[in-house]
Amino acid sequence: MRMQFSKKKALSFFLLIPFFIIAVLVILLVYQATYYNGVSRLSTQGKYTLELYITYLQGMLGKYESLPQLLTNDDLLVKSLLNPGSRERISELNRYLETINSVSGTSDTYLMDKEGLTIAASNWQDERPFVGRNFSYRPYFKSAMRGELGRYFALGTTSSKRGYYFAYPVRKNNEILGAVVVKVRVEDAEEKWRHLDQELVVLDPDGVVFITTNPDWRYKVIGKLMQSSKERIEKSRRYPVERLSSLEMNTIEELADAEIATFNSEQKGAEHKYLIQSARMAEAGWYVKILSEMTLVEKSALHSAFYTLLIELLIFVTGLLFIHRHKRLTQLKRYELQTRKMLQQSNEELESRVLIRTAELTETNKRLTREIQDRVKAEEELQQTRDELLHAAKLAALGQMSAGINHEMNQPLAAIRSYADNAKLFLEKERFEDTLWNLEQIAELTERMGQVVAQLKLFSRKSSGKIVRVPLHDALDGALEILRTSISKLHIHFDVKLEPESVEVMANNVLLQQVFVNLITNAIHAVEGREQPEIEIRSRSRDKKVFILVRDNGVGIPDDKLKQIFEPFYTTKLTGQGLGLGLTITERILKEVGGAIYIASSPQGTSVELVLNEAKE
Numbered sequence: 001m002r003m004q005f006s007k008k009k010a011l012s013f014f015l016l017i018p019f020f021i022i023a024v025l026v027i028l029l030v031y032q033a034t035y036y037n038g039v040s041r042l043s044t045q046g047k048y049t050l051e052l053y054i055t056y057l058q059g060m061l062g063k064y065e066s067l068p069q070l071l072t073n074d075d076l077l078v079k080s081l082l083n084p085g086s087r088e089r090i091s092e093l094n095r096y097l098e099t100i101n102s103v104s105g106t107s108d109t110y111l112m113d114k115e116g117l118t119i120a121a122s123n124w125q126d127e128r129p130f131v132g133r134n135f136s137y138r139p140y141f142k143s144a145m146r147g148e149l150g151r152y153f154a155l156g157t158t159s160s161k162r163g164y165y166f167a168y169p170v171r172k173n174n175e176i177l178g179a180v181v182v183k184v185r186v187e188d189a190e191e192k193w194r195h196l197d198q199e200l201v202v203l204d205p206d207g208v209v210f211i212t213t214n215p216d217w218r219y220k221v222i223g224k225l226m227q228s229s230k231e232r233i234e235k236s237r238r239y240p241v242e243r244l245s246s247l248e249m250n251t252i253e254e255l256a257d258a259e260i261a262t263f264n265s266e267q268k269g270a271e272h273k274y275l276i277q278s279a280r281m282a283e284a285g286w287y288v289k290i291l292s293e294m295t296l297v298e299k300s301a302l303h304s305a306f307y308t309l310l311i312e313l314l315i316f317v318t319g320l321l322f323i324h325r326h327k328r329l330t331q332l333k334r335y336e337l338q339t340r341k342m343l344q345q346s347n348e349e350l351e352s353r354v355l356i357r358t359a360e361l362t363e364t365n366k367r368l369t370r371e372i373q374d375r376v377k378a379e380e381e382l383q384q385t386r387d388e389l390l391h392a393a394k395l396a397a398l399g400q401m402s403a404g405i406n407h408e409m410n411q412p413l414a415a416i417r418s419y420a421d422n423a424k425l426f427l428e429k430e431r432f433e434d435t436l437w438n439l440e441q442i443a444e445l446t447e448r449m450g451q452v453v454a455q456l457k458l459f460s461r462k463s464s465g466k467i468v469r470v471p472l473h474d475a476l477d478g479a480l481e482i483l484r485t486s487i488s489k490l491h492i493h494f495d496v497k498l499e500p501e502s503v504e505v506m507a508n509n510v511l512l513q514q515v516f517v518n519l520i521t522n523a524i525h526a527v528e529g530r531e532q533p534e535i536e537i538r539s540r541s542r543d544k545k546v547f548i549l550v551r552d553n554g555v556g557i558p559d560d561k562l563k564q565i566f567e568p569f570y571t572t573k574l575t576g577q578g579l580g581l582g583l584t585i586t587e588r589i590l591k592e593v594g595g596a597i598y599i600a601s602s603p604q605g606t607s608v609e610l611v612l613n614e615a616k617e
Contacts, residue, residue: 034304038297068168081177094124108183140167144179170473199291220247469615479516503614518582526554548610
């Protein structure tokens with residue numbers, strides 16, 4: 001009897017072995033499937049972010065690439081290189097470069113002779129100016145001396161600030177006299193992307209990390225720094241060689257368009273596993289990498305394997321209970337056959353419902369978790385997109401104003417040159433009163449140029465976002481001053497009437513000015529081609545609200561397009577006249593300050609009404 005019991009026990013044990021093997025295989029398959037599914041999602045997200053970041057870097061550099069070539073056409077630079085000993089000319093050139101640097105938003109602008117000596121710079125008033133310093137060892141200067149556009153990234157030897165340099169030769173009768181250099185800040189490429197879950201790094205051709213969202217990785221070398229690269233860096237003084245240390249990357253797995261590797265810093269010794277995706281910026285010679293943490297993917301795979309184990313345990317325990325119950329029912333078979341059949345049927349139905357309900361609840365829980373994560377991610381991306389749209393709209397407005405500003409500057413500059421030549425002749429003939437009159441005209445023209453530049457700087461700066469008391473007349477005058485050239489060019493009749501003129505609203509001055517620039521620009525485009533273009537602006541106050549009406553006699557907006565007018569990137573203008581963001585940004589700005597916008601249109605023109613809160617006494 002005891003021997004028979006032992007045989008049954010051994011047989012039961014051997015029957016359980018296949019079950020355990022299958023259970024382990026299922027757990028491994030679930031872990032692997034969840035793991036690679038997470039890697040695929042992480043790869044898709046990383047690829048999108050990498051493309052977006054490279055586009056951002058290309059746009060940042062492309063905006064300033066043609067600036068040094070435009071500056072070389074200025075006669076003042078050629079004359080300063082031909083006769084650098086004139087102190088007055090150098091002083092004038094310093095101020096000129098300072099103005100160019102301020103308007104363009106670059107870090108530094110300076111002029112070098114053919115020996116590499118800096119003779120004028122925009123930072124001539126700083127504690128450590130570039131004037132008098134020789135940068136002939138920089139590769140961008142050597143490229144310019146060969147007649148090419150020099151491009152180079154380096155740490156400034158004077159300012160110790162990172163920057164990307166563009167250099168272009170200054171010629172006179174095909175002879176290279178020197179080079180004009182523009183330095184562009186790169187810090188924005190880190191600050192604007194620091195909030196991402198991934199790490200972004202940009203490497204130079206030698207493998208040195210010079211732009212990164214992780215400050216601890218800056219000036220680190222991925223792998224080992226070759227001796228030739230080290231000598232080249234020392235010769236060009238690109239980085240302080242003593243600050244360069246190694247970031248060891250150990251590849252774990254190669255994928256189709258990415259790799260999984262661990263990073264280990266020599267200084268900190270902490271090791272992290274990342275999904276690494278790379279792309280090359282050929283024009284700059286850079287390598288851009290995005291590193292996505294694998295921690296969440298591995299945790300998700302472990303959780304799935306753990307839940308699978310729980311389900312298997314539940315099945316196993318349920319099976320044991322079922323077998324035990326089956327044995328008990330078999331023993332009672334000869335006594336209660338009918339009762340055993342009924343209980344067995346009820347038990348099987350109950351267990352089936354439990355399994356089905358358990359599976360449904362598990363699937364529902366997973367689906368709710370995914371929906372919550374998708375909702376949080378969508379809200380974060382929406383906020384980021386809104387901020388980028390606001391910045392893109394301001395850049396588009398500045399681009400459209402550049403031609404007007406250029407025209408506004410060229411006329412006073414030509415007049416100043418003429419008055420200066422006349423004053424020189426009057427001085428030689430000792431006609432001092434005529435000379436004084438010419439100098440007064442030059443002063444008035446200079447003040448006019450300063451007002452134009454000051455208004456442009458006010459519009460281009462970033463707003464603090466605070467809602468304060470804003471005189472409506474000041475914001476409207478600022479917008480009209482920015483668009484004055486476009487208005488005068490088309491001979492538009494402007495009729496502005498504010499009731500009362502001293503009315504104030506609760507808003508942000510810079511953002512409200514941008515609203516008026518957007519609306520007036522739309523009106524200007526609408527009246528193009530009209531024989532008698534007219535734009536009318538009215539305001540009235542009622543019940544602590546200020547109603548502002550902007551009306552034009554343009555072609556109007558069709559009814560089928562009026563419903564979509566506030567959608568991003570939707571525009572009824574011709575190609576090149578806008579991005580389709582003006583009214584979208586305007587609506588968002590007004591909502592943030594508690595206002596609203598309404599549009600009505602017909603073939604005789606378009607009317608736009610703004611509603612703002614009147615400033616309290």
